[in-house]
Amino acid sequence: xxxxxxxxxxxxxxxxxxxxxxxxxxxxxxxxxxxxxxxxxxxxxxxxxxxxxxxxxxxxxxxxxxxxxxxxxxxxxxxxxxxxxxxxxxxxxxxxxxxxxxxxxxxxxxxxxxxxxxxxxxxxxxxxxxxxxxxxxxxxxxxxxxxxxxxxxxxxxxxxxxxxxxxxxxxxxxxxxxxxxxxxxxxxxxxxxxxxxxxxxxxxxxxxxxxxxxxxxxxxxxxxxxxxxxxxxxxxxxxxxxxxxxxxxxxxxxxxxxxxxxxxxxxxxxxxxxxxxxxxxxxxxxxxxxxxxxxxxxxxxxxxxxxxxxxxxxxxxxxxxxxxxxxxxxxxxxxxxxxxxxxxxxxxxxxxxxxxxxxxxxxxxxxxxxxxxxxxxxxxxxxxxxxxxxxxxxxxxxxxxxxxxxxxxxxxxxxxxxxxxxxxxxxxxxxxxxxxxx
Numbered sequence: 001x002x003x004x005x006x007x008x009x010x011x012x013x014x015x016x017x018x019x020x021x022x023x024x025x026x027x028x029x030x031x032x033x034x035x036x037x038x039x040x041x042x043x044x045x046x047x048x049x050x051x052x053x054x055x056x057x058x059x060x061x062x063x064x065x066x067x068x069x070x071x072x073x074x075x076x077x078x079x080x081x082x083x084x085x086x087x088x089x090x091x092x093x094x095x096x097x098x099x100x101x102x103x104x105x106x107x108x109x110x111x112x113x114x115x116x117x118x119x120x121x122x123x124x125x126x127x128x129x130x131x132x133x134x135x136x137x138x139x140x141x142x143x144x145x146x147x148x149x150x151x152x153x154x155x156x157x158x159x160x161x162x163x164x165x166x167x168x169x170x171x172x173x174x175x176x177x178x179x180x181x182x183x184x185x186x187x188x189x190x191x192x193x194x195x196x197x198x199x200x201x202x203x204x205x206x207x208x209x210x211x212x213x214x215x216x217x218x219x220x221x222x223x224x225x226x227x228x229x230x231x232x233x234x235x236x237x238x239x240x241x242x243x244x245x246x247x248x249x250x251x252x253x254x255x256x257x258x259x260x261x262x263x264x265x266x267x268x269x270x271x272x273x274x275x276x277x278x279x280x281x282x283x284x285x286x287x288x289x290x291x292x293x294x295x296x297x298x299x300x301x302x303x304x305x306x307x308x309x310x311x312x313x314x315x316x317x318x319x320x321x322x323x324x325x326x327x328x329x330x331x332x333x334x335x336x337x338x339x340x341x342x343x344x345x346x347x348x349x350x351x352x353x354x355x356x357x358x359x360x361x362x363x364x365x366x367x368x369x370x371x372x373x374x375x376x377x378x379x380x381x382x383x384x385x386x387x388x389x390x391x392x393x394x395x396x397x398x399x400x401x402x403x404x405x406x407x408x409x410x411x412x413x414x415x416x417x418x419x420x421x422x423x424x425x426x427x428x429x430x431x432x433x434x435x436x437x438x
Contacts, residue, residue: 008053008078009056009076009077009078009112010077010078010079010080010081010084010111010112010113011076011077011078011079011081011084011109011110011111011112012074012075012076012077012109012110012112013073013074013075013076013077013084013087013088013091013106013109013110014072014073014074014106014107014108014109014110015072015073015074015075015088015091015092015104015105015106015107016070016071016072016073016104016105016106016107017062017069017070017071017072017073017097017102017103017104017105018068018069018070018102018103018105019062019068019069019070019097019098019100019101019102019103020068020100020101020102021067021068021069021098021099021100021101022064022067022068022069022100023062023064023069023097023098023100024062024098025060025062027097027098028060028062028071028073028097029058029060031094031096031097031098031102032046032058032073032091032094033046033047035093035094035095035096036090036091036093036094039090039093040086040087040090044083044086044087044090046087049079049087053078054077054078054079055075055076055077055078055079055087056075056076056077056078057076058073058074058075059073059074059075060072060073060074061074069100073091073104075087075088075091076112081109081111084109085109088106088109089106091104091106092104092105092106154166154167154188154193155181155184155185155188156169158196158206159204159205159206159209160205160206161199161204161205161206163196163197163198163199163204163206163207164180164181164184164196164197164199165184165195165196165197166184166187166188166192166193166194166195166196167193168193168194168350169194169196171368172193172194172214172350173214173215173387173388174194174214174215174216174217174387174388175194175195175196175210175214175215175216175217176192176194176195176196176217176218176219176244176264177195177196177197177198177207177210177216177217177218177219177233178195178196178197178198178219178220178252179197179198179220179221179226179229179252180197180198180199180253181197181199182253183195183197183219183251183252183253184196184197185253186252186253186254186255186260187219187252187260187348190257190260190261190348191257191348191349192260192347192348193348194348194350195219196210198229203232203233203236203238207238208236208237208238208239211238211239211240212239215241215242215388216238216239216240216241216242217240217241217242217243217244217264217267218230218233218240218242218243218244219244219245219246219252219263219264220243220244220245220246220252221245221246221250221251221252222245222246222247222248222249222250222251223248223249223251226245226246230243230273231277234270234273234274234277240270241269241270242267242268242269242270243267243268243269243270243273244263244264244266244267244268245263246259246263247259247263260348261344261347261348264347264348265344265347265408265424326414326415326416326417326418327415328414328415328420329403329404329414329419329420330420330430331404331420331422331430333430333431334359335359335382335404336427336430336431337431338355338359339382339384339404339406339422339427340424340427340428340431342355342361342384342406343384343386343406343407343408343424343427346384346385346386347386347408348386349386350366350367350386350387351364351365351366351367351385351386352364352365352366352367352370352373352383352384352385352386352387353383353384353385354373354374354377354380354382354383355380355381355382355383355384356379356380356381357379357381359381359382362377362379362380363377367385367386367387370383370385370393371393371396371397374397374400374402375400378401379401380400380401380402381401381402381403381404382402382403382404382405382406383397383402383404383405383406384406384407385405385406385407386407386408387407387408388407388408388409388410388411389405389407389409389410389411389412389421389423390410390411390412391411391412393405394412394416394417394419394421397419398417398418398419402419403419403420404419404420404422405419405420405421405422406422406423406427407422407423408423408424409423409424410422410423414426
């Protein structure tokens with residue numbers, strides 16, 4: 001007897017059988033052909049349909065328990081859906097199988113093409129995923145890959161202790177100090193080159209020397225180990241200016257570019273850190289000697305306030321009182337947003353953007369060439385730089401057409417210059433006020 005190819009089957013009829021007695025498979029097959037014979041006419045005779053291949057091999061799976069037989073009849077069909085439904089309905093006319101009463105019920109007619117289509121979709125997804133993993137990257141990915149590799153190859157050694165560092169240590173006014181070589185590599189990967197590693201808990205004389213010449217920013221992990229490193233550097237007498245911590249629970253070597261820049265924008269002055277440490281020690285001291293301890297910290301607190309009010313060692317004398325009455329300039333919301341975006345883009349680059357009154361970028365120059373570049377341009381409206389605004393810089397720029405100077409931090413107040421002095425924190429505050437007002 002001919003068999004229908006499984007590939008050509010379009011539908012499968014799933015039928016449940018319940019028999020009041022013990023029968024075998026041949027009894028069920030005989031009942032199917034015998035009790036449907038002549039029922040549907042010559043065109044739908046099961047024997048002829050199976051012989052022509054339009055009905056496949058009929059499978060019967062039965063199991064006898066406690067004197068009763070239950071099972072399934074599975075019939076593959078290449079007929080159309082109407083004819084297949086008629087065949088299924090005909091099976092339900094079977095009332096006896098062998099000597100026993102029976103009940104036949106079609107559970108479902110499965111469209112094989114839907115199952116195949118589902119398989120095709122899932123397999124296509126798998127093949128596409130494999131293709132995506134194995135194909136060549138696009139041009140931007142290649143550019144990023146090469147850029148990162150070059151940056152990571154720029155790692156150098158500094159001083160007699162051969163500390164791992166970036167290539168911009170000597171020419172940078174500000175230095176970022178991290179814990180180890182892996183931290184240096186991660187910052188280099190993100191374009192920050194003025195970085196040097198401690199390489200262990202022993203404080204190198206090279207780091208001490210840097211502290212006397214450069215503005216030091218300590219960048220530590222966001223855990224207790226990072227706190228201990230900060231304490232150790234303070235106790236060792238290292239002249240630190242700022243402290244930066246990675247997000248809680250993360251290490252500097254694993255954080256992303258966005259997290260690096262966000263952390264650097266949130267750096268804290270060392271004087272504030274010292275005051276926080278002093279308060280923590282006071283709390284942990286307990287009740288013993290409380291009065292004496294409180295008296296000591298009142299004196300120390302006054303001392304800390306004087307430290308906070310002292311100029312940084314790189315800061316020159318402030319303007320005299322006659323120059324402290326300039327009105328405060330406030331940029332428009334559009335200007336604030338533009339300044340903030342460009343300032344974020346400059347983090348770690350030691351560069352500066354020059355903009356005209358329409359906020360069009362006239363050029364990008366190194367901070368060391370900023371003053372000369374402003375003098376050469378007659379229409380410069382604002383400057384955004386990756387650095388610190390101090391008196392000497394403002395004096396050099398006051399005779400220009402500039403209306404705003406924007407930087408990460410400032411050592412003079414806004415009222416001390418006719419040029420608008422803005423920092424990252426100032427812009428954050430202005431943008432928040434704008435959102436609240438809306």
